[in-house]
Amino acid sequence: MSTSSLSTKSSFDSLRSGSSSIQSAPDLLPPAVKGPMVWEGFELKDYILLLSPSEIEAVVAAVEGFKSMGLSRGSINKSTFSLPEELAEKLSSISHEVYHGRGIAVLRGLDVAELNExxxxxxxxxxxxxxxxxxxTDSYAFQTLSHVRDATHDPIPDFARGIGLAGSKVGTAMGFHCDRFSGDILALHVLEDGGAANGGEQFISSFWKVYNELLETEPTVLETAAAASWPFELKQEGADPYLQLEPVLFFSEGKPIIQLVKAPLLGTPRLPRSKAMPDVSSEQRRAMEVIESVAKRFSAKVDRKNGDIQFINNLGVMHARSAYGGAQRSSRHLLRMFLRDPANMWEVPKAYAAKFDDAFTEGREQNLPVIDADPWRKTSGRYCHG
Structure with missing residues (x-):
């Protein structure tokens, strides 16, 4: 990615694929979206799929079968992780639900298998x-699987002194966001939820519902979000961060796609923004506040238990979490990957296709670490949100 590639082009060029009449600025926005991904929190029910005892046994057998092959974990796929046809079809159906249904599905039951790390x-x-x-696989950190946990109590090696921890390694609350250009589907495996009374609750909100609400009440917020003028601070290897002007809201085939993450726009206490970077505008700051407020109003708390595998649409469903940890290390520990299914994937704006597709570049070595040995430099993405 070039350090001089400063985009000044609005993402409005991609609106035309979903809107039949384009006249004044508000008309550039596609009409209200419809479908099962438009929901309010109280409407979100029955998104948990239970694994039967025989299905859990099949997963355990597949784990042992893979280990017997002596392959690297990056070689895990359907051909090396063999499951019965009926279970395979059950899992495959989840893809349609997260891409074209409500945007979330949770697979439950692996906790009883008592798997080791x-x-x-x-x-x-x-x-x-x-x-x-x-x-x-992130093109900056080259990380395929990351550990979401409290690393604030880890001893800091000499090389990491002065390097801040990413958001996935600290227990501070995180507002509603989608992980930018990280992948279509956010997958989280709950190894340890940290305890019901110890914070770290997860929340999701349909951005399609947010979009429809703002289209009716504050379309200028959406226009601000869709303008390619948001000053993102991006990291690069061995050099200072650089500026990239991009939208946070995209459209393709009438679908609104949100890719708003705040850390590379505002900085965090542990990853402060470079003073060389321009500040977000007052309009952009207000747009973030309005989107956060509406997303919170329509949100739902995720039903979570140890052993769950969560699949969340990272293009149309925003996610957030409450604070956890603090003076003592929290036991909360999730595994995270970003996924794509070519059979169900959404079209993305052509002008930004390379950014959406970069993490899925073929031939890139996949790193699926069992132990989170480097929670500093290598677990933060190029967009610094971690």
Whole structure:
């Protein structure tokens, strides 16, 4: 990615594929979207799929079968992680639900298998390969699977002094966002939820519902979000961060696609923004506040238990979490991957297709670490949100 590639082009060029009449600025926005991904929190029910005892046994057998092959974990796929046909079809159906249904599905039951750390990683990757066959690998950190946990109490090695921890490694609350250009589907495996009374709750909100609401009440917020003038601070290897002007809202075939993450726009206490970067405008700051407020109003708390594997649409469903941890280390520990299913994937705006597709570049080595040995430099993406 070139350090001089500063885009000044609005994403409005991609609106035309979904809107039949384009006149004044508000008319550039596609009409209200319809479908099962438009929901309010109280309407979101029955998104949990239970694994039967025999299905859990099949997953455990697939883990042992893969380990017997002596392959690297990056080789996990449907051919090396063998499951019965009926279970394979059950998992495959999840893809349609997260792409074209409500945008979330949770697979429950693996907690009773009592898998160790290595087996949990293998099971997570193996089961997920039946939902979405493609795994994303970040082009900056070259990380395929990351550990979402409290690393604030880890001893800091000399090389990491002065390097801030990413959002996935600290227990601060995170507002509603989608992980930018990271992948279509966010997959999370709950190894340890940290305890019901210890924070870290997860929340989701349909951006399609947010979009429809703002289209009616504050379309200028959407116009601001769709303008390619948001000053993102991007990291690069061995050099200072650089500026990239991009939208946070995209459209293709009438679908609104949100890719708003705040850390590379505002900085965080542990990853402060470079003073060389321009500030977001007052209009952009207000747009973030309005989107956050509406997303919170329509949100739902995720029903979560140890062993769950969550699949969340990262293009149309925003996610957030409450704070956890603090003076003592929290036991909360999730595994995270980003996925894509070519059979169900959405079209993306042609002008930005390379950015949406980069994490799925073929031939890139996949790293699925069992232990989170480097929570500093290598677990933060180029967009600094971690």
């Amino acid at each position: 290595e087996d949990s990683v293998i099971a997570f990757a193996g089961v997920s390969s039946y939902v979405c066959p493609d795994r994303a």
